[in-house]
Amino acid sequence: GEIAVLSDVHHLGRYDTLLLDMDGTLLDLAFDNYFWRELIPRVYARRQNITQAAALQTIYELYTDREGTLDWYCLDYWARELSLDLGELKAASSQRIRFLPGARDFLLMARRSGKRVVLVTNAHPLTLAIKRDVTGLHFFIDEFVSSHELGSPKEQQRFWHALQRRLNFDPASTLFVDDSLPVVQAA
Numbered sequence: 001g002e003i004a005v006l007s008d009v010h011h012l013g014r015y016d017t018l019l020l021d022m023d024g025t026l027l028d029l030a031f032d033n034y035f036w037r038e039l040i041p042r043v044y045a046r047r048q049n050i051t052q053a054a055a056l057q058t059i060y061e062l063y064t065d066r067e068g069t070l071d072w073y074c075l076d077y078w079a080r081e082l083s084l085d086l087g088e089l090k091a092a093s094s095q096r097i098r099f100l101p102g103a104r105d106f107l108l109m110a111r112r113s114g115k116r117v118v119l120v121t122n123a124h125p126l127t128l129a130i131k132r133d134v135t136g137l138h139f140f141i142d143e144f145v146s147s148h149e150l151g152s153p154k155e156q157q158r159f160w161h162a163l164q165r166r167l168n169f170d171p172a173s174t175l176f177v178d179d180s181l182p183v184v185q186a187a
Helices: 030-048 052-066 075-082 086-092 103-113 125-135 157-167 181-186
Strands: 017-020 116-121 143-146 174-177
Touching: 030 052, 030 075, 030 086, 052 075, 075 086, 086 125, 103 116, 125 143, 143 157, 157 181
Parallel strands: 017 116, 017 174, 116 143
Antiparallel strands: none
8 A cells, every 4th residue: 555655756756765664565575474384284184194274273382482583584484494495495486476556657757756765574585585586676675684683573672773774774764554553653
């Protein structure tokens, strides 16, 4: 919704820096929903020789236990927990990665406006690399920051202090766009 509201460059006039979330803000969550809610349970069920319903229950209990932590977003953590090659599975299903309607045009407009555009995500660096390559995000974004690099998820204020030290942005002239209320509140 925010991207449509900000589709006119004049709305960005007072901002020097744009901090943009990736999943659910620029990119459609359909890929992530498919990956974590359909593909992983199906592959896990087959590998464990259990029903998909049993796999879903087990995996959702594991997910719930880690929600809000850096592990929740970590491919390495889940690869160990589930004994699956998640990088390979992500790459194999990457054709499902898509921009949200209007997001690509917004990024093009932001790029042309001369603003500093920084993608700030909880996504694991491998996930970020796959999505960047599939979508061409690197043509629109000046800098990419994964919460894994800073040691805290965006839901924690420690992340924002570390991001401020790293990017040295002026909060008064910075626009942050995200689809998660807990993240916005932490910021």
